[in-house]
Amino acid sequence: MTTEENRSPAIVTAAILVIGDEILSGRTKDKNIGYIAEYLTNIGIELREVRVVPDVTDEIVAALNALRARYGYVFTTGGIGPTHDDITADAVAAAFGVPIDYDPRAVAMLSERFSPEExxxxxxxxxxxxxxxxxxxxxxxxxxxxxxxxxxVMAGVPAIMQAMLDVVAPTLRTGTKLLSDTVQAGLREGDIGGPLAVIAQAHPEVSIGSYPFWSETGPDTHIVVRSRDAGKLQAAMNAVKTMIESERQRRN
Known part of the structure; x- marks a missing residue:
């Protein structure tokens, strides 16, 4: 999906700005954040922040200006439909300090679907x-x-957003993909918190996270190790597995 010209060894960052009162009220359940996050991870872009704002121009402008100054890319969803509260396009124009008007190219696209009367x-x-x-x-x-x-700026309807993201993706600059590996500990998170902190300190260039869940046998923990360097990832994962085995033996 990406080309060599677009690939960079540097970390490429992104943020998502979700726009819509219906998201904040709970009436609409967001399905776009997780999809975009996974999509970006798979092509080598690191999602760093997500914000949700109401259909209020000043709040959209403030959030957009903050995010676009801080991250490599910003992806917005929602608020580009035909109703009075679809104000995203106007807010984006205000954020960039440019005028907004009917675009002949956009009119031509809409004319492919709608008759002049529609x-x-x-x-x-x-x-x-x-x-x-x-x-x-x-x-x-x-x-x-x-x-x-x-x-x-993309639609809020998931199917349309996904189609737009497929169009956008080949144009994006990407970095080295973040690799990950997961192990099921068979132990409670509290049992391994101390030893896991020691491993994390010994592997500062690797991200180590613990995620408790309830398995068929009771409380358990998934440990996820992430790194852009395969060797460092493996070294940290080996340390985690050794620690798990040691903790299991100590409790038996």
């Missing part, structure tokens, strides 16, 4: 694009997303 004022809102933005094709409903600067 292309009413509400649907035409989806053709309003900030000046200087590039369009993101939408194979499902034709209404485009757009890219301006390091910001990619």
């Amino acid at each position: 292309l009413n004022e509400a649907r035409m809102r989806m053709a309003r694009i900030p000046a200087g933005a590039e369009l993101i094709a939408n194979a499902i409903s034709k209404a485009p997303g757009f890219n301006i600067g390091n910001v990619f």
Whole structure:
């Protein structure tokens, strides 16, 4: 999905900005964050932050400006539909300090799906694009997303967002993929917290996380080791497995 020209050994970071009152109220359950996070991880982009904001222009602008200054990419979802509260495009234009108007390219895309009679004022809102933005094709409903600067503005509907992300992905600069390995400890998280901290200190370039869960035999823990270096990942995982075996024997 990525090309050698786009690949960089540096860490490439990203954030997600979810926009919509319906997410904050709980009426709509977000299905995009996890999908985007996994997608980015698989192509070598590290998701560092997620924010959820209401359909309020000032809050969208403030969050977007903070995130785009801090991370390599920002992906927004939601608020680019035909209704009065779909204000994302206007807020993005305000954040970048550019005008917004009907984009002939977007109008042409919408015309592929809607007849002139159907292309009413509400649907035409989806053709309003900030000046200087590039369009993101939408194979499902034709209404485009757009890219301006390091910001990619996508639909909130999961199927449409996913189609847009497939279009966007080949254009992104990516870094070295984050590798991971997981082991089931067979022990409670509290049983291994101390020894695990010692291992983490001994392997500072490796991320080690513990995740408790309830198995068929009772409380248990998954330990996940992450690194961009396969050798360092293996060394840390070997230490974790040795520690687990030692703790198990000590308790038997």
